[in-house]
Amino acid sequence: xxxxxxxxxxxxxxxxxxxxxxxxxxxxxxxxxxxxxxxxxxxxxxxxxxxxxxxxxxxxxxxxxxxxxxxxxxxxxxxxxxxxxxxxxxxxxxxxxxxxxxxxxxxxxxxxxxxxxxxxxxxxxxxxxxxxxxxxxxxxxxxxxxxxxxxxxxxxxxxxxxxxxxxxxxxxxxxxxxxxxxxxxxxxxxxxxxxxxxxxxxxxxxxxxxxxxxxxxxxxxxxxxxxxxxxxxxxxxxxxxxxxxxxxxxxxxxxxxxxxxxxxxxxxxxxxxxxxxxxxxxxxxxxxxxxxxxxxxxxxxxxxxxxx
Amino acid sequence: xxxxxxxxxxxxxxxxxxxxxxxxxxxxxxxxxxxxxxxxxxxxxxxxxxxxxxxxxxxxxxxxxxxxxxxxxxxxxxxxxxxxxxxxxxxxxxxxxxxxxxxxxxxxxxxxxxxxxxxxxxxxxxxxxxxxxxxxxxxxxxxxxxxxxxxxxxxxxxxxxxxxxxxxxxxxxxxxxxxxxxxxxxxxxxxxxxxxxxxxxxxxxxxxxxxxxxxxxxxxxxxxxxxxxxxxxxxxxxxxxxxxxxxxxxxxxxxxxxxxxxxxxxxxxxxxxxxxxxxxxxxxxxxxxxxxxxxxxxxxxxxxxxxxxxxxxxxxxxxxxxxxxxxxxxxxxxxxxxxxxxxxxxxxxxxxxxxxxxxxxxxxxxxxxxxxxxxxxxxxx
Numbered sequence: 095x096x097x098x099x100x101x102x103x104x105x106x107x108x109x110x111x112x113x114x115x116x117x118x119x120x121x122x123x124x125x126x127x128x129x130x131x132x133x134x135x136x137x138x139x140x141x142x143x144x145x146x147x148x149x150x151x152x153x154x155x156x157x158x159x160x161x162x163x164x165x166x167x168x169x170x171x172x173x174x175x176x177x178x179x180x181x182x183x184x185x186x187x188x189x190x191x192x193x194x195x196x197x198x199x200x201x202x203x204x205x206x207x208x209x210x211x212x213x214x215x216x217x218x219x220x221x222x223x224x225x226x227x228x229x230x231x232x233x234x235x236x237x238x239x240x241x242x243x244x245x246x247x248x249x250x251x252x253x254x255x256x257x258x259x260x261x262x263x264x265x266x267x268x269x270x271x272x273x274x275x276x277x278x279x280x281x282x283x284x285x286x287x288x289x290x291x292x293x294x295x296x297x298x299x300x301x302x303x304x305x306x307x308x309x310x311x312x313x314x315x316x317x318x319x320x321x322x323x324x325x326x327x328x329x330x331x332x333x334x335x336x337x338x339x340x341x342x343x344x345x346x347x348x349x350x351x352x353x354x355x356x357x358x359x360x361x362x363x364x365x366x367x368x369x370x371x372x373x374x375x376x377x378x379x380x381x382x383x384x385x386x387x388x389x390x391x392x393x394x395x396x397x398x399x400x401x402x
Numbered sequence: 403x404x405x406x407x408x409x410x411x412x413x414x415x416x417x418x419x420x421x422x423x424x425x426x427x428x429x430x431x432x433x434x435x436x437x438x439x440x441x442x443x444x445x446x447x448x449x450x451x452x453x454x455x456x457x458x459x460x461x462x463x464x465x466x467x468x469x470x471x472x473x474x475x476x477x478x479x480x481x482x483x484x485x486x487x488x489x490x491x492x493x494x495x496x497x498x499x500x501x502x503x504x505x506x507x508x509x510x511x512x513x514x515x516x517x518x519x520x521x522x523x524x525x526x527x528x529x530x531x532x533x534x535x536x537x538x539x540x541x542x543x544x545x546x547x548x549x550x551x552x553x554x555x556x557x558x559x560x561x562x563x564x565x566x567x568x569x570x571x572x573x574x575x576x577x578x579x580x581x582x583x584x585x586x587x588x589x590x591x592x593x594x595x596x597x598x599x600x601x602x603x604x605x606x607x608x609x610x611x612x613x614x615x616x617x618x619x620x621x622x623x624x625x626x627x628x629x630x631x632x633x634x635x636x637x638x639x640x641x642x643x644x645x646x647x648x649x650x651x652x653x654x655x656x657x658x659x660x661x662x663x664x665x666x667x668x669x670x671x672x673x674x675x676x677x678x679x680x681x682x683x684x685x686x687x688x689x690x691x692x693x694x695x696x697x698x699x700x701x702x703x704x705x706x707x708x709x710x711x712x713x714x715x716x717x718x719x720x721x722x723x724x725x726x727x728x729x730x731x732x733x734x735x736x737x738x739x740x741x742x743x744x745x746x747x748x749x750x751x752x753x754x755x756x757x758x759x760x761x762x763x764x765x766x767x768x769x770x771x772x773x774x775x776x777x778x779x780x781x782x783x
Contacts, residue, residue, distance in 0.1 A: 116563055117519055292514040299475055300579065301502030302532045310528075314519050 124395040131391030137384025145198035152192035153178070157349040159187040172367040184356075184370060185363050194373055197351040201381065204266055204335040209327050211270035216277020217320065223278065224285020224316070225308045235282065238275035246272045250334050254343040261345045268343075269334045273327045280323055284316035291315075318396040325389030329382040336378050353378050413484075414587055414619045415449040415472070415505075420481035420491075422464070422471045426694060439694045441467040443643035444481075446721070449587070454613065454620040456634030456651065458627060458666075462690055464643040465623045466510075469589045472621070473507055474498060486586070503533045506580035510592035512572035516564040522550070522575055523560040529583040546582070553578045554608060570601035577608065581616070589621045594629060606633055627670055631655055636730065639663050642701040643693055646734045648721060653728035659742060660733050661706045687751040700736070707748035708741050 115123075125131045144151060154160070164187035166173045174182040181191040219238065223231040241249065250268040257264035288294055289312060297307050338344050339354030353374040360370035423438040441464040449455040459465045470476040472483055474490060483491040490501060509515035516525060526546050530536045537545075543560075550559050553574040564572055573593065580588055593609065594602040610633060612618060624630050630637055631651060638648040639662065647660040658664045665684040672678045686705045691697055697704045703714040713719075713736045721732040724739060740746045 115566070116521070117565070292509055292511060293517040295475060296507070296509055296515040296576075296579070297517070297528070299473055299502060299507045300529045300532060300583065301499050302528055303499065306528075306532070310520075311517050315517065 121392075121395040125391060128391045128394065130387050131395070134384050134387030134389075134391055137380055138388055141198060141381045141384060142202065144195060145202040148195050148199050152189075152195040154189040154192040156188065156193045156196045156351040158189075160189065161187075163187040163189070170366060172363060172370070174367070174369075181369065181373065182367075185359065190370065190373070193351040193356065194353075194377065197353045197356060197374070198377070198381075200262070200350070200352040201332055201335070201378075204262070204269065205328050205332040205381075205385075208266045208269035208331040208335065209273065209324055211266070212273030212327065212331075213277055213320070213324050215270075216274045217281055219274065219278035220281025220320075221285060221308070221313060224282040224289065225312065227286075227289070231282070234278070238278045241271075241275040242279065246330075247334060247337060250338060251341065251343060254338050260343050265335050265338050265344045268338065269331045272334065273331065276327070277320060277323060281316055281320050284319055285312055288312040288316050319393075322389050322393040322396060325385055325392055329385035329389070332378065332385070333382055411450040411452055413448045414451040414486055415447075415621070416482075416484040417445060417447045417472060418482040418484070420445045420468065420471055420483060421479045422467050422476055423479045437694055440643050440696050441693055442471060442478075443696065445640075445643075445645055447638055447645060447648065449619060449621055451586075451619055452613075452617055453635040454610075454622055454633050456630035456637040457621065457623045457640060458625065458630045458637060459640030460690055461625060462693065463640045464693065465625075465640050466591050468640070469507070469591045469621065469623045473502075473505055473589055475507070500533070503529075503583045504585050505587040505589065506583065506585040508573075508576050508580050508588060508590040508593045511596050512569060512576050513564065515576060516572060516579075518564055521561055521563055522555075525564075525575065526550075526560075526579055526582050529579060533583050535583065549578050549582055552612070553581070554604075568601075569597050570605060573597060573605050574608065577605075577612070581612065584616075585618070587619045587621065589623070591623045592625070593622065595624065595626065602629070609633065627666065639666070642691065642696055644701055644734065645721060646702065647732070649731035650728055653731050657727070657731075659724060659727065659731065659738050660702075660735050661708045661741065661748075662702050665707075684748065700734075705751060707751055708737060708746050709749075709751070710737055710746065713737075 160179075160183075162176075163173055163179060163183035167183060167185075167187045172183055172185060173179075176182065179189050179191060181189075181194065184190045184193060219234050223234040244252075250272045253268035253271055254260060254264050294307060294311055297311050302311075335344070336352075336354030336357065339352055340358040342358065344352065344355060356374040357371055357378070360367075360374065363370055420442060421440075421444055422442040423440055425435045426437045426439060428434050428436050443464075445468055447455065457465050457468065467476060471478040474483075474493065478491055481491065482489050485501070485505060488501075490498070493501060520528075523543075523546060526549065527536070527542055530542055530545075536542055546560055547557070551557070555571060555574050555578070559567075559571075559575075564575065567575065573596075577593075590609065594605050597605060606629065609620065609622075613620060620633070622630065622633050634651045636648065637651050637654045638645045639654070639660065640646070641662050647654065647658065647663045649659075654663065655667065658667050661684075665686050668682060668684045672681060684707060686707075688705050691701075691704055697715070699713070699715040699717055700706070700719050703709045706714065709715075717736065719734040719736050721734045723729075723732050724742070727733075735741070737746055
């Protein structure tokens with residue numbers, strides 16, 4: 095009897111001493127219970143895993159043409175699956191399966207780098223505009239308005255076309271620049287909302303330094319929608335990069351494995367072997383879908399409504 | 403809190419002719435100013451060290467704006483705020499920030515005024531850091547533990563987050579945050595109006611206990627007459643941006659002089675049914691006029707049952723002492739003596755007349771007053 099009471103008492107003490115759950119921990123909890131998030135996370139996780147392990151997963155080199163494939167390769171017939179080559183040959187007699195796997199690295203690299211660059215610059219611009227207001231805000235926002243008014247793919251094409259020699263780097267820069275104004279606008283909006291909020295007023299009245307208010311109170315509270323947007327931007331960046339490659343504005347080296355480029359090259363062989371277009375297309379769609387689902391689930395989890 | 407303060411206590415806060423006018427702008431680019439909202443228009447008041455000054459009025463009368471202007475959270479348009487002898491209305495930047503340690507604020511909404519991403523510990527230690535009061539992590543933690551205990555929060559509260567607390571507990575966090583920098587003055591803007599009635603008393607009692615223990619000075623802003631009466635030594639009644647009556651708490655409730663105060667107090671229900679039947683109720687006609695176009699002369703003349711043909715609509719009355727009234731009892735009414743002695747009788751006020759009187763101004767106004775039936779709110783208790 096006493097032992098039960100003792101245990102109860104200890105449990106109550108434990109509860110009283112337990113540390114609280116932050117909003118981030120709360121959001122993560124909600125995320126884990128959402129099936130949409132799980133599907134998205136599985137797709138994204140698979141993609142990331144494959145691209146990291148690509149050199150070990152791919153049975154062959156991406157640039158090497160194999161005589162056993164080339165032997166049966168003709169303009170009107172591309173060999174399909176055979177021992178050692180699960181997806182058969184591509185139009186140049188290289189192992190299609192290995193190229194598909196190795197291409198995931200390019201896609202991940204472009205998507206992540208472009209999004210990160212866009213995020214960093216967008217957050218910088220948005221935070222400056224939102225924190226200072228006044229003419230700083232006006233100037234920065236008019237510039238982003240101009241960028242926003244141009245359709246994103248058109249803008250990316252223009253930027254990529256400006257480069258003297260199209261390469262992977264120009265694609266990343268073009269795709270990143272397109273997402274900068276989106277991040278900047280979004281963050282600036284929620285920073286402004288934070289600026290008017292009671293807890294910022296309370297911090298001001300407490301005598302907290304302006305810089306600390308911006309960095310500790312306004313920015314963390316304003317980042318929610320930006321994080322969601324970043325996840326969604328990963329998907330669009332991958333699509334945009336693929337589109338640029340498809341349009342011939344990426345690195346044109348035919349030896350390089352990249353889904354967008356593979357899709358572009360497969361165009362001429364649609365009648366001969368549709369699988370050459372099918373697999374890269376499916377891969378792009380699934381990866382973009384994964385990031386989109388994850389982003390949507392994240393938006394739901396971070397939504398401040400339904401809390402309180 | 404209703405302990406007797408002798409008049410000799412030195413003034414901690416002196417507000418002189420303070421005004422806050424918000425411009426109303428039209429236009430897309432550089433907005434033209436088409437008028438002003440006279441939220442606070444010429445308020446003077448003095449709060450003595452150690453006392454509680456209660457500021458009461460309907461929603462939209464400017465009492466919250468006044469509180470914020472005193473703390474320089476809203477830029478005053480004109481006037482002076484002297485805190486402990488020093489004019490703070492002109493202070494800016496770092497100098498103002500450092501002065502803030504001595505005057506703190508407790509907010510109305512305890513949820514929105516606490517950053518949801520900060521634990522209670524970091525919310526509280528922020529004040530210590532900002533004013534260089536930190537004495538190392540161990541000492542700070544010890545101090546915050548004591549503080550949390552002093553405001554009646556459970557142990558372990560420091561590591562929790564605002565959303566894990568009830569409304570009353572959140573308000574205690576807000577009070578602890580204001581206290582952690584050891585201020586002299588606390589401006590409490592509707593400190594209990596967001597709380598359940600049962601919790602209101604607890605928080606009010608906490609405030610008065612802290613005042614006794616720490617020698618704090620309070621400026622309490624509220625729309626609830628009962629709350630103000632409970633906590634205040636002196637009370638100022640606000641109407642449309644100005645103070646219309648100011649008196650020691652007991653005198654104001656026992657012997658209201660201004661027609662507006664009379665109307666407010668006559669609306670408070672009495673717990674005794676017979677007295678309730680006998681008492682005279684003064685019903686005000688019409689709504690609070692828009693602060694964007696306040697009536698000329700006495701702000702209250704459009705609704706005043708004692709309105710006279712002369713002076714009321716031309717000359718704005720100043721706060722002045724009355725013969726025979728309690729010391730410190732001041733009223734802003736031209737006809738206060740006549741009304742008190744019964745030489746002027748109340749008459750019927752036509753609500754339509756009021757509407758047409760302010761109708762010309764309505765074109766300029768940005769819309770209807772925020773709470774059309776806000777007197778109802780005061781009647782509530």
